Every structure is written in C-alpha cells, then in structure tokens.
Amino acid sequence: MKELYDCSVIGGGPSGLTAALTLVRAKRRIIIFDSSNGRNSSSAHSHNYLTRDGTSTHEMKELGKAEILRYSTANFKNAQVNKITKNQDVFQLITDDGVYNTKKIIFATGARDVFPTIDGFDQFWGKSLFSCPYCDAYEFSDKPIIIISENPSLLYSFSKKMLNWTKDIVVCTNGKKALTDKQRESLLQRGYKISDQEVKCLKGCNGALERVEFMDGTSVKVCGGVMAPTRVEPGSTLPASLGCSMNAFGITTDVLGKTNVGGVFAAGDNVHSHLSQVSIACASGSKAAIGVNTELSEEEFNLYRVSKL
Ligand SMILES: Cc1cc2nc3c(=O)[nH]c(=O)nc-3n(C[C@H](O)[C@H](O)[C@H](O)COP(=O)(O)OP(=O)(O)OC[C@H]3O[C@@H](n4cnc5c(N)ncnc54)[C@H](O)[C@@H]3O)c2cc1C
Numbered sequence: 001m002k003e004l005y006d007c008s009v010i011g012g013g014p015s016g017l018t019a020a021l022t023l024v025r026a027k028r029r030i031i032i033f034d035s036s037n038g039r040n041s042s043s044a045h046s047h048n049y050l051t052r053d054g055t056s057t058h059e060m061k062e063l064g065k066a067e068i069l070r071y072s073t074a075n076f077k078n079a080q081v082n083k084i085t086k087n088q089d090v091f092q093l094i095t096d097d098g099v100y101n102t103k104k105i106i107f108a109t110g111a112r113d114v115f116p117t118i119d120g121f122d123q124f125w126g127k128s129l130f131s132c133p134y135c136d137a138y139e140f141s142d143k144p145i146i147i148i149s150e151n152p153s154l155l156y157s158f159s160k161k162m163l164n165w166t167k168d169i170v171v172c173t174n175g176k177k178a179l180t181d182k183q184r185e186s187l188l189q190r191g192y193k194i195s196d197q198e199v200k201c202l203k204g205c206n207g208a209l210e211r212v213e214f215m216d217g218t219s220v221k222v223c224g225g226v227m228a229p230t231r232v233e234p235g236s237t238l239p240a241s242l243g244c245s246m247n248a249f250g251i252t253t254d255v256l257g258k259t260n261v262g263g264v265f266a267a268g269d270n271v272h273s274h275l276s277q278v279s280i281a282c283a284s285g286s287k288a289a290i291g292v293n294t295e296l297s298e299e300e301f302n303l304y305r306v307s308k309l
Contacts, residue, residue, distance in 0.1 A: 005031050007104040007292050010109055011108035012034025014268065015284055018064075018267075021068050022285070028292075033080070039110050039111060043127070043130075043135075044057065084242055090103065091263065104295065106265045112232060112235050118199045119202070120204075138165070142168075146170045148199060148226060149173075149230075152179070154229045155173065156187075169193070171193070197214035209222045236270070249274045253265070254291075
C-alpha cells in the first residue's frame with residue numbers, strides 16, 4: 001500500500017521549509033515538494049533575516065534543507081505538484097515524480113512578480129533592479145535612485161517611502177497615468193523628478209543596470225539603483241483549483257494558516273503577498289505547521305480514546 005504522509009508541504013522556500021522543520025520536530029512524517037523557483041532566486045544575497053543578513057540566497061535554502069533532512073521523518077522531492085484530488089480524508093498529489101498520498105496539505109507556493117513589458121527587465125531583476133526597499137534599498141542609501149512603476153495604487157506610496165533612503169529620486173511612470181495631479185505636485189514640491197516617458201529598454205552588463213532608455217530617445221544613467229514595485233500573482237493555481245478562498249493578498253486563512261478547505265493550510269507570500277519578507281514567510285510557515293499538528297493531534301486523540309474503550 002502507498003505510504004500515507006501526515007502532511008505534504010508544497011513549496012520549499014522559507015515558509016515551506018520552516019513549516020517542515022516545525023512538523024518534523026512534532027514527529028510528523030512529511031514530504032516537501034519544490035519546483036525550485038523561489039521568489040528571490042534571482043537575487044544573490046538575502047537581507048533582513050536575523051543571523052543571516054547578507055547571506056547567499058542559495059546557501060540559505062541549502063542550509064534550511066540540510067537542517068530538515070537531519071530528521072528521519074523528513075522527505076524532500078525536487079518535483080512540481082501538478083494536480084490534487086481528495087478521496088474522503090486523503091489527498092492524492094500528482095507530481096512530476098509520481099503520485100503521493102497525504103492527510104494534510106500546506107500550500108507554501110509563494111507569489112509571482114508580474115513584470116511590466118519593458119525590454120531587458122528580467123535580465124536585471126534581483127541583481128540591480130529590486131522591488132522591496134526593506135530587502136535591498138539600504139545598499140542605495142543617499143545615492144540617486146530611479147523608481148519605475150505604472151501602477152497607480154503603488155507608485156505614490158512607494159515613492160513617499162523611498163525618501164527615507166535617499167533624497168535624489170526620479171519617478172518614472174512608464175508613459176501611464178500612474179500619478180494624480182495632486183500626487184505629482186506633492187512629489188515635485190519635495191524635489192523628486194518625474195519622467196512620464198514610456199521606457200523603451202533597460203541597458204547594462206552582467207546584471208548591472210547602467211541606463212534606462214526612453215521611447216523619445218532620451219535616457220537616464222543609473223548611478224545608484226532602480227526600484228520597480230511590481231504587481232504580484234499567486235505562485236500556483238492549485239490552491240484556487242482546490243477551492244481555497246482568495247483575497248487581495250492571497251489565500252484567506254485563519255491565524256494558524258487554516259483555509260476554508262478541510263485539511264488544507266497555507267503559509268508565506270501566497271497568503272500575504274503585501275508583506276514579502278523571508279522572516280514573515282518563516283513565521284507564517286511555523287504557524288501553519290502548528291495548525292496542522294493541532295488538527296492531527298485532535299483527530300488522533302479522539303481515535304485513541306475510542307479504541308481503548
Ligand atoms: C528580487 C527579490 C529579492 C528579495 N530579497 C529579499 C531579501 O533580501 N530579504 C527578505 O526578507 N525577502 C526578500 N524577498 C522576498 C522573499 O523572497 C519572499 O518573501 C520569500 O521568498 C517568500 O517565501 P515563500 O516560501 O512564501 O515563497 P518562495 O520563496 O517563493 O517559495 C515558493 C516555492 O514553492 C515552489 N512551488 C510553487 N508551486 C509549486 C508546485 N505546484 N509544486 C512544487 N513546488 C512549487 C516554488 O518553486 C518555490 O520554490 C525578495 C523578493 C524578491 C522578488
């Protein structure tokens with residue numbers, strides 16, 4: 001008979017690995033599936049996680065995996081989960097590596113950044129072009145920066161926030177109506193420069209952005225850094241296909257990561273895409289694992305009492 005895991009963790013990023021660690025330390029038999037496409041995988045270094053500030057992003061993931069695989073009840077597959085079905089209380093996961101059965105699921109499938117259609121954008125992403133000031137803006141402190149966003153719900157608030165890191169800011173709307181007249185006036189009064197030109201392409205070498213070129217032939221030299229707050233989407237369509245309720249920031253859960261679908265929990269950027277930080281993803285992974293273990297313990301406790309009577 002096929003092995004029945006206590007929990008399958010789908011996604012081996014910070015949230016999934018932390019959930020896995022909490023579960024194996026609760027003596028749970030688990031399996032992690034990871035398609036190795038973490039949100040910060042293009043970034044060389046990860047900042048803002050206590051004891052690991054500035055550590056290689058790749059190394060952080062490998063350290064996490066190694067810690068978990070020390071436990072005999074942990075299993076890890078470099079495989080994508082493609083489909084999930086439920087038969088009574090058992091989920092069946094159809095993956096690139098075969099079919100697996102599990103009692104509970106944690107979706108730790110992350111979020112995906114949707115890039116504007118600017119030539120060269122993907123070449124620089126995570127290397128010299130970033131979206132999160134808490135992760136990467138410190139390195140640009142007091143240097144000239146360029147903000148590119150065509151998103152009206154992000155650009156003004158993001159631009160205001162950046163003033164704390166530097167006073168030398170060019171705001172690029174990429175030819176879209178991303179600022180109201182009032183917002184534009186308020187930025188200009190504070191010394192921001194604004195470019196309404198559509199960006200033609202980003203130019204540079206080996207991931208280092210050197211120039212933003214506009215459709216009208218003009219360009220801005222990149223002396224400090226470029227920030228581009230992106231729109232994000234769920235990292236996987238599996239939660240929605242299983243019937244998980246969604247909100248503006250991802251999957252709707254309770255405080256212990258429980259979704260509206262029985263036996264299904266979620267953690268990380270796919271729950272709170274507006275709070276994208278490794279530390280926050282880890283915390284929510286741990287909470288979802290506690291949620292899973294609480295539910296399993298409750299179910300087992302009830303069965304145990306019945307079988308002894
Ligand atoms: C460019 C960039 C730089 C960043 N730098 C920092 C930083 O310095 N410090 C910081 O705190 N935060 C940083 N962040 C944010 C950080 O990357 C995220 O908050 C964090 O990765 C979220 O962790 P997660 O586990 O929720 O998702 P992810 O790390 O995205 O992991 C999700 C995993 O699930 C896998 N997956 C998805 N679907 C499936 C499936 N169907 N089957 C199997 N596997 C699947 C993916 O392949 C991926 O490996 C950065 C983000 C970006 C975009």
